[in-house]
Amino acid sequence: MRSFFVCAALCAALVSCKNVRVADSFAAMNTFMSVQVFSADEKKGREACADVRDEIARLEKSLSVTIPGSDVFRMNNSAVRDVPVCKDVKELVDFSSFMYAKTGGLFNPAIYPLVREWGFTTEQYEVVGKTRIEALLPLTDFSKMRVFSAESGASQFVARLPAGMQVDFGGIAKGYAADKAAGILSSRGIKSALLDLGGNIHALGTKTDGSPWTIAVRCPWNPDDAACAVKVESKAVVTSGGYERFFVGDDGKKYIHIFDPRTGSPAESDVESVTVICGKGMYADCLSTSLFVMGKEGAVDFWRKTRDFDFILITKERGIVYSPGLSGSIKLVFPFQSVSVAG
Numbered sequence: 001m002r003s004f005f006v007c008a009a010l011c012a013a014l015v016s017c018k019n020v021r022v023a024d025s026f027a028a029m030n031t032f033m034s035v036q037v038f039s040a041d042e043k044k045g046r047e048a049c050a051d052v053r054d055e056i057a058r059l060e061k062s063l064s065v066t067i068p069g070s071d072v073f074r075m076n077n078s079a080v081r082d083v084p085v086c087k088d089v090k091e092l093v094d095f096s097s098f099m100y101a102k103t104g105g106l107f108n109p110a111i112y113p114l115v116r117e118w119g120f121t122t123e124q125y126e127v128v129g130k131t132r133i134e135a136l137l138p139l140t141d142f143s144k145m146r147v148f149s150a151e152s153g154a155s156q157f158v159a160r161l162p163a164g165m166q167v168d169f170g171g172i173a174k175g176y177a178a179d180k181a182a183g184i185l186s187s188r189g190i191k192s193a194l195l196d197l198g199g200n201i202h203a204l205g206t207k208t209d210g211s212p213w214t215i216a217v218r219c220p221w222n223p224d225d226a227a228c229a230v231k232v233e234s235k236a237v238v239t240s241g242g243y244e245r246f247f248v249g250d251d252g253k254k255y256i257h258i259f260d261p262r263t264g265s266p267a268e269s270d271v272e273s274v275t276v277i278c279g280k281g282m283y284a285d286c287l288s289t290s291l292f293v294m295g296k297e298g299a300v301d302f303w304r305k306t307r308d309f310d311f312i313l314i315t316k317e318r319g320i321v322y323s324p325g326l327s328g329s330i331k332l333v334f335p336f337q338s339v340s341v342a343g
Contacts, residue, residue, distance in 0.1 A: 019192070019208040024049040028056045029064070029174055031198025037185065038192040038208050048188040052181045052195070059177050062086050065112065065168045066121075075159050076112075076166040082158045085147065090157045092169050092176060093147045095282060099172075100142045103290040103302075108261040110142040112168035118266065120257050125247040127255065133264040139164040140261060175285025178202035178236060182281070201237040202281050212329070219334050220272035220314055227273075227314055227336075231329040236281040240288035241273030241314075242266075260293050267293045271313050274299065277326070278309035287311075296321065300342050311342075 022045035025034040035052050039045035062085075064070045071085040099107040113136050119125035145165065150156035161167070169176075174197045182204050185193050193204040194213060203213040212231035219227040220243045230237065242256030246266075249255055255266040274292045276284040287309060291299035296313055303311055303323060312330070313321040319338035322330055327341060 020045060022046050022049055024053060026053055026056075028053075029060050029170075029177065029198065031174070033198060034196045035181070036194045037190055039190055044188065045190070048185050048190050048193075051184050051188065055180055055184055056177050056197075059088060059173070059180065062088050063092070063169055063173050063176075065170065071159070072167065072169065075161055082160050084150065085157050085159045087157065088176070089159060090147045092172060092282075093145060093159070095176075096142065096169065096172060096286075097145070099283075099286040099290070103286070103294075105142070105261055106290040106293045107171065107286045108140060108142050109167040109169050109171065110140040110145065110165055111259050111261045111264070112166050113139060114264045115168070115257075115259055118255065118259075119247070120245070125249075125255070127249040127251065127253075128265070137264045139166075140264070141165075142167070171289050172282050172285050174198055174200040175236065175238060175281035175283070178281035199239060200281060200285060203232050203235055203237070206233050216333075217275050217312060217314075218273070221318075225333070227332075227334040228312065228320065229331045229333065230275075230277065230312070230326060232277060235277050235279060236284040237275060237277050238281065238284035238288045239273055239275040240292045242269070242292075243272060258289055258292055269293060269295045270317075271296055271299070271315050273312075273314045275312040276309055277311070283309065303342060 018040045019038045020042040022037045022042060035049050037045040037048050061067060062071045065072050067073055071089045075083045096109050115121060117128050144162045146160045147157050150158045178195055178197050178200050181195055182202050185204055191205045192208050195202040201215050206212055212233045214229050214231050215237045216226035216229045217239060219225045220241055223243060240258060242258055245257035246254050258267045260267040269292055271292060274288050276287045278284050291302065291311065294302060296315055299313055310323040310325045318336055320336045321340050321342055324341050
């Protein structure tokens with residue numbers, strides 16, 4: 001039995017030595033992205049990286065809220081009621097509608113006009129008054145959006161937004177892109193890769209030696225340091241926090257970029273960051289934002305009802321709460337005031 005383990009370790013080492021790391025990095029979707037692919041065939045690895053870059057560029061051209069001519073831009077600015085859109089928009093609307101219902105409206109792509117009003121799209125920040133917020137909130141009922149098959153065929157789709165509604169899929173697009181990229185890599189025969197799409201991490205398989213990937217979660221009070229690290233295999237790891245994008249109003253109050261769709265204002269939460277670990281990037285993307293808005297107790301209650309993901313909550317009181325599925329894979333780095341495992 002002992003010789004079997006020695007041989008197995010030696011074989012793993014030999015296989016690892018044959019794999020070549022191919023890396024690519026680029027700017028897309030208003031962030032910096034990187035791809036690391038491990039393959040025995042360097043050419044195959046480079047082609048896979050190029051395919052990922054091309055796919056993300058294609059998605060950005062369709063899903064960007066600011067690129068003139070994109071499907072989303074045309075939806076938001078068209079004078080006609082029905083706008084032809086691609087299959088990606090159909091898939092995002094369908095999943096967003098599912099998450100809108102699942103989270104009680106806390107995941108809501110139709111909150112875009114309010115995000116823009118507060119200046120988070122232009123960095124021309126201002127505290128928006130109650131009257132203006134109340135005027136815009138009725139336009140954010142995402143359940144009223146529709147995407148359906150065009151008469152020309154099931155492969156063609158048409159989007160229909162209520163008058164005055166505008167949407168932004170920024171809260172799901174990177175997760176969706178990561179899922180698409182992972183699918184491309186798998187179809188290319190890549191079994192080991194690590195994607196970082198602006199902080200949305202997607203680990204494909206394991207490291208070449210068969211061990212899990214180790215993903216660090218940033219410390220909200222010092223983003224250059226890690227608060228903890230978690231080991232994963234074939235999982236998406238997405239973190240949402242209010243410590244990177246915010247402004248301080250004339251009233252001296254801090255306003256973060258994560259919005260509470262119920263109030264039309266930046267969220268006020270008792271957590272500093274939420275990390276979600278699960279098999280699908282777009283699910284993790286949606287959940288991380290929604291759980292942040294829910295706050296500590298709401299997030300844990302939500303998890304108890306579904307239990308189809310793992311989570312890490314870092315609280316404003318410098319505590320950490322995580323799901324029991326991570327008990328054997330999480331390592332704490334920051335000296336938290338309290339540590340608890342959800343039950």
